[in-house]
Amino acid sequence: xxxxxxxxxxxxxxxxxxxxxxHLGIDEHGKHVCVGLAERNLAIAGEPGSGKSVALNxxxxxxxxxxxxxxVLVDGKRVELGLWRxxxxxxxxxxxxxxxxxxxxxxxxxDSRYDELLAAGMRxxxxxxxxxxxxxxxxxxxxxxxxxxxxKEQKGFVTLVRDLVARGRAAGVIVVAATQRPSxxxxxxxxxxxxxxxxxxRCSTNASSDVILGHGWASEGYTAxxxxxxxxxxxxxIAEGGIPRRIKTAFLSDEDVAALARYAAxxxxxxxx
Numbered sequence: 077x078x079x080x081x082x083x084x085x086x087x088x089x090x091x092x093x094x095x096x097x098x099h100l101g102i103d104e105h106g107k108h109v110c111v112g113l114a115e116r117n118l119a120i121a122g123e124p125g126s127g128k129s130v131a132l133n134x135x136x137x138x139x140x141x142x143x144x145x146x147x148v149l150v151d152g153k154r155v156e157l158g159l160w161r162x163x164x165x166x167x168x169x170x171x172x173x174x175x176x177x178x179x180x181x182x183x184x185x186x187d188s189r190y191d192e193l194l195a196a197g198m199r200x201x202x203x204x205x206x207x208x209x210x211x212x213x214x215x216x217x218x219x220x221x222x223x224x225x226x227x228k229e230q231k232g233f234v235t236l237v238r239d240l241v242a243r244g245r246a247a248g249v250i251v252v253a254a255t256q257r258p259s260x261x262x263x264x265x266x267x268x269x270x271x272x273x274x275x276x277x278r279c280s281t282n283a284s285s286d287v288i289l290g291h292g293w294a295s296e297g298y299t300a301x302x303x304x305x306x307x308x309x310x311x312x313x314i315a316e317g318g319i320p321r322r323i324k325t326a327f328l329s330d331e332d333v334a335a336l337a338r339y340a341a342x343x344x345x346x347x348x349x
Contacts, residue, residue: 094145095203098138101325117251121258121288122277127309139211140340148212152219162341172225179236189247200246209248217255241270258287276300277311
């Protein structure tokens, strides 16, 4: 049921579930690193070329192959997440107006879901609720919060993201937000602390590392400045357990992403038929 065969006879991935753990890579001991994103949110940051894009594509791939979720992609550059466009229910490119409109629609959906939960005497959406989880992936956060548009639009965008992260969990809304500029003006403490999970790739300063991981972790020896600039995909992950864990993400080439995206789009089209 959950695997099919390619022409070469090798198993190909079948439908997954967004409630299943997402495989990110391995840790320093060679153990697989998987995180359950259902009822969680994830912030990702790192210098250009540090591995942020691959991490985003790993998560987008799992979500795209999960027929029990809707996929909303917000990508200021269009090319980081663009290969998944055919799998997305909503795709937003470099337009802060479109981004705000999409987030407002999600906010309205979230509020409607809470009305339905209240009427049904339930506290949250679960795997057995029959309601599709909404996965929102945003790259690049700094583009929408500090680059494009005017200050009112930028603040409005960040306010909407903060609301989705703060209130979306029980309504089945997962937010994954990434930036190349981990600074307090891009990821303010009031927003960062709402993300239960955080992943910091190579950063140039301890302050930048702490912006993502949390204040004080650098002084405890958990700093993304100690990552070799050539070690792409290596980062510090805070997830289950609450202590930073050094990991190396799995690698997906552009060809891998394109093939998975085509296959996921095929699965989604069949599922909608």
